Amino acid sequence: MKKERKADAISTFIGSGASIEGTIEFNGTIRVDGHVKGKITSNGGTVIVGEKASVEAEIFVGIAIIMGEVNGTIDAKDRIEVYPPGRVGGNIQSPVISIEPGGILNGNCTMKAPDGQAAKTGVFSKRSANDDDPKGK
Secondary structure (H helix, E strand, O other), X not given: OOOOOOOOOOOEEEOOOOEEEXXXXXXXXXXXXXXXXXXXXXXXXXXXXXXXXXXXXXXXXXXXXXXXXXXXXXEEEEEEEEOOOOEEEOOEEOOOEEEOOOOEEXXXXXXXXXXXXXXXXXXXXXXXHHHHOOOOO
């Protein structure tokens, strides 16, 4: 059973015949089906990289939904989703990361605490043997 990909209404569309080099700043949701080289940035917006898209960029957004090819870093405040035949070549960072079977990540993955939440001092909280004892003994 496939999960539904929910996104806000698309406010900007870069078609399959388009090629852009430079910085794209946007609000809302942008869908890329063409070629983008440079930087894609938004303060909380959503970028959707379509199946036929080719993106060579640093991406800084709220949500990144990848179904095409991305070469570069992705830093998302809320989440990153990779669906087949999506391919990411580069480092990704977000509090929530989902890579569906058939999606590909070649890079490092960092799951950071959401903005406004204090990170714990260690990578994982430490448990003692007594944590499983309901009496604390």
